[in-house]
Amino acid sequence: MELNEKGLRERKWWTERGYRLPEFDRKAVREATGREPVWVHFGAGNIFRAFPARAVQELLDQGIMDQGLVAAEGYDTEILERVNRPHDEYSVLVTLKADGTVEKTVVGSILASYGLGGLKEIFTMDSLQIASFTITEKGYGVSGAEEDFKNGPDRAKTYMGQVAGLLYRRFLAGRKPIAMVSMDNCSHNGDRLLEAMETFAGKWCENGLADRGFLEYVTDRSRVAFPWTMIDKITPRPGQDVLKILEEDGLTGMEPVVTAKNTYAAPFVNAEECEYLVIEDDFPNGRPALEKAGFLFTDRETVEKAEKMKVCTCLNPLHTALAVFGCLLGYKKISEEMKDRDLVSLLRRIGYEEGLPAVTDPGILDPREFLDTVLTVRFPNPFLPDSPQRIATDTSQKLSVRFGETIKTYMESPDLDMDRLRGIPLVLAGWLRYRMAVDDDGRPMELSPDPMAERLGRQLERIQLGGCLQMEHIRESEHVLRPEGVPGSEIREALRPVLSDAAIFGVDLFKAGLADRVTEYFTEMAAGPGMVRGTLHALGKGEK
Numbered sequence: 001m002e003l004n005e006k007g008l009r010e011r012k013w014w015t016e017r018g019y020r021l022p023e024f025d026r027k028a029v030r031e032a033t034g035r036e037p038v039w040v041h042f043g044a045g046n047i048f049r050a051f052p053a054r055a056v057q058e059l060l061d062q063g064i065m066d067q068g069l070v071a072a073e074g075y076d077t078e079i080l081e082r083v084n085r086p087h088d089e090y091s092v093l094v095t096l097k098a099d100g101t102v103e104k105t106v107v108g109s110i111l112a113s114y115g116l117g118g119l120k121e122i123f124t125m126d127s128l129q130i131a132s133f134t135i136t137e138k139g140y141g142v143s144g145a146e147e148d149f150k151n152g153p154d155r156a157k158t159y160m161g162q163v164a165g166l167l168y169r170r171f172l173a174g175r176k177p178i179a180m181v182s183m184d185n186c187s188h189n190g191d192r193l194l195e196a197m198e199t200f201a202g203k204w205c206e207n208g209l210a211d212r213g214f215l216e217y218v219t220d221r222s223r224v225a226f227p228w229t230m231i232d233k234i235t236p237r238p239g240q241d242v243l244k245i246l247e248e249d250g251l252t253g254m255e256p257v258v259t260a261k262n263t264y265a266a267p268f269v270n271a272e273e274c275e276y277l278v279i280e281d282d283f284p285n286g287r288p289a290l291e292k293a294g295f296l297f298t299d300r301e302t303v304e305k306a307e308k309m310k311v312c313t314c315l316n317p318l319h320t321a322l323a324v325f326g327c328l329l330g331y332k333k334i335s336e337e338m339k340d341r342d343l344v345s346l347l348r349r350i351g352y353e354e355g356l357p358a359v360t361d362p363g364i365l366d367p368r369e370f371l372d373t374v375l376t377v378r379f380p381n382p383f384l385p386d387s388p389q390r391i392a393t394d395t396s397q398k399l400s401v402r403f404g405e406t407i408k409t410y411m412e413s414p415d416l417d418m419d420r421l422r423g424i425p426l427v428l429a430g431w432l433r434y435r436m437a438v439d440d441d442g443r444p445m446e447l448s449p450d451p452m453a454e455r456l457g458r459q460l461e462r463i464q465l466g467g468c469l470q471m472e473h474i475r476e477s478e479h480v481l482r483p484e485g486v487p488g489s490e491i492r493e494a495l496r497p498v499l500s501d502a503a504i505f506g507v508d509l510f511k512a513g514l515a516d517r518v519t520e521y522f523t524e525m526a527a528g529p530g531m532v533r534g535t536l537h538a539l540g541k542g543e544k
């Protein structure tokens with residue numbers, strides 16, 4: 001059986017095998033979506049299919065919404081060519097519950113997909129209420145946009161430049177209102193998107209390439225809002241065991257692809273059951289009744305607290321700890337790491353002892369309960385094919401949010417003692433050790449992609465496993481220095497360009513008073529094979 005319009009005409013085949021099917025009239029919804037589109041989503045990746053698309057399907061099924069989703073892909077259009085189009089925009093969501101049961105849902109709420117150039121008309125339409133984004137943390141960057149600033153809205157080439165160009169069309173069409181909703185794991189994600197739009201609008205107005213009122217429009221919250229959000233649902237890359245379930249049902253053509261841009265995509269997505277979407281309720285052109293699909297609408301302050309709780313404390317920092325140490329220790333699955341006492345002890349330390357005291361209770365979700373569930377139900381879920389390698393992707397972009405915010409809180413609060421921090425500096429040191437691309441057995445290790453890879457490679461090239469600082473004169477004689485042979489200060493100086501980079505850590509670690517501790521842990525873990533495990537174990541026993 002194939003997943004497409006034709007295959008889905010045989011509803012009985014699917015229902016007999018336990019699939020939930022769309023209940024709405026897809027033809028009518030496609031027409032309505034073409035006529036009066038309401039919601040365009042940028043970033044046709046896994047989380048989009050697993051969460052917003054499924055939620056919209058629920059509302060279409062209940063007749064609460066009449067229009068579905070338009071998917072936009074401006075970074076990796078191979079996803080559309082190889083996954084969306086061959087399956088008429090359908091995908092299968094496989095929910096992997098912690099009790100081992102599986103729920104299979106055919107999601108048909110995406111009705112069309114376009115590259116960014118295909119959205120020009122849609123952005124002028126009165127009906128458009130939401131443009132949402134899951135384009136990863138690095139998607140919001142404006143560096144390298146100098147040409148766009150000179151060329152103007154119609155000829156922009158960067159991702160954010162093209163989005164700003166679409167917004168300019170909406171402005172020219174009558175300053176129409178819209179909510180631009182970032183759903184990425186960045187702190188104050190709405191502001192990241194606003195800053196990018198403001199930069200383009202400012203430059204274009206300044207260079208006489210856009211009408212003067214454009215900047216005013218972009219920054220007028222009653223016209224263009226950038227609500228903050230907190231999104232949570234662990235959605236790993238498509239897994240082989242899940243593919244097997246679908247193939248055993250008799251489905252064909254479901255194999256995952258890895259695109260040239262390294263996106264892991266498939267006509268199916270696999271995700272956990274647990275999900276939260278907390279959104280600031282700021283939608284100048286109105287919005288669907290998404291609360292009926294469980295979205296939590298609230299004020300900005302509450303979103304900020306919920307996001308700090310999840311992204312900066314109770315989930316994502318722990319994920320990054322499992323990512324760097326999991327790769328170093330040779331793990332391929334997050335749930336396996338949760339059987340490792342040293343790792344669980346590190347997570348408990350970062351979560352309960354170091355993170356929680358810096359968190360403000362958002363009220364709508366209890367931080368301690370949330371953390372308990374992450375550690376006892378969600379991460380250990382053996383059915384979820386999540387890997388440290390997925391989470392290690394782009395770590396340089398994540399550390400400032402996942403750890404920097406907590407460090408800042410410690411710096412600012414008279415009640416919090418920076419000297420108590422052990423687990424957080426160990427993860428930062430672990431990441432530097434990870435960047436050496438050698439695992440804890442001393443074997444070369446492939447690193448996950450990272451936009452700063454090249455620069456970090458250059459900055460860290462003088463340090464090699466064995467704890468040795470590869471000084472010019474030693475390199476020649478091929479001598480290996482034992483760690484005790486290298487003064488800590490030399491290692492620290494070699495690490496200085498990275499440790500002091502607030503763009504990576506959110507703060508200059510020297511100013512935060514953590515540079516020495518990170519150096520100490522790093523030096524120990526780089527002293528030779530087995531030392532990552534040794535250092536972790538010592539921390540777990542309270543010897544660090």
Ligand SMILES: NC(=O)c1ccc[n+]([C@@H]2O[C@H](COP(=O)([O-])OP(=O)(O)OC[C@H]3O[C@@H](n4cnc5c(N)ncnc54)[C@H](O)[C@@H]3O)[C@@H](O)[C@H]2O)c1
Nearest residue numbers: 043044045046047075076134135136139184185233234235
């Ligand atoms: N997967 C999860 O568990 C999860 C949960 C909550 C939030 N998120 C957020 O969603 C983001 C995407 O996750 P996913 O699982 O869909 O990943 P994915 O790899 O399946 O998809 C990534 C999407 O981002 C786009 N993208 C990548 N780099 C880009 C760039 N430089 N500019 C513009 N677009 C770019 C890709 O084309 C693709 O559409 C994450 O980075 C995170 O911020 C993910």
Ligand SMILES: O=P(O)(O)OC[C@@H](O)[C@@H](O)[C@H](O)[C@H](O)CO
Nearest residue numbers: 185231232233234235316319391
């Ligand atoms: O999606 P990223 O790359 O920002 O981060 C990797 C994971 O930590 C993340 O996807 C979590 O699974 C997610 O944030 C859970 O809600």
